[in-house]
Amino acid sequence: MYFQIYLYVIPQNKRDLFLEIINKVREKYEHFGALEGEHIYIARDANPKYGCLGLTTVMKPARDEEIWMGIIKFENAKHAEEVLSKTDADPEVGRLYDEFVENFQVDRILRCEFEGPVG
Numbered sequence: 001m002y003f004q005i006y007l008y009v010i011p012q013n014k015r016d017l018f019l020e021i022i023n024k025v026r027e028k029y030e031h032f033g034a035l036e037g038e039h040i041y042i043a044r045d046a047n048p049k050y051g052c053l054g055l056t057t058v059m060k061p062a063r064d065e066e067i068w069m070g071i072i073k074f075e076n077a078k079h080a081e082e083v084l085s086k087t088d089a090d091p092e093v094g095r096l097y098d099e100f101v102e103n104f105q106v107d108r109i110l111r112c113e114f115e116g117p118v119g
Contacts, residue, residue: 001117002080006038006070007110009061014103021100022070028093029072032086036073043067059108077115 010018019040026037046055046067055067074080087093100106 001035001115002074002076003114004038004072004074004080005112005114007055007059008068008070009059009065009105009108010068012064012066015066017103018068021096025087025093025096028087028090029083032090033079033083034072034074034087036071038070038072041069041071043069059110077113080113 008018022038022040026039029037043055043066046059046061048054048057059067061067074083
């Protein structure tokens with residue numbers, strides 16, 4: 001499996017707008033062949049514990065902000081590349097991205113890709 005993971009800092013007063021945009025984009029990912037479009041999860045405890053850093057240490061949310069995670073699932077890296085090239089070329093996705101950038105701080109999003117399971 002291959003996953004794209006996003007960690008967001010979301011203002012509480014923009015929760016509905018965030019979910020509205022993400023849900024529309026999820027449909028596009030799935031239309032273009034992703035195994036699962038972006039599903040969203042909210043952090044319930046992102047503080048340091050057990051000697052580990054917490055996401056609050058890295059992402060530094062304000063009191064009125066929350067940390068959320070999005071996961072998109074693909075078969076493998078090649079499949080992800082194929083789906084993403086179609087998704088990125090879609091005009092509606094481009095419009096949704098512009099709306100997202102107008103309302104959320106993209107430079108505060110952490111993004112990575114994972115492949116596995118390993119071992």
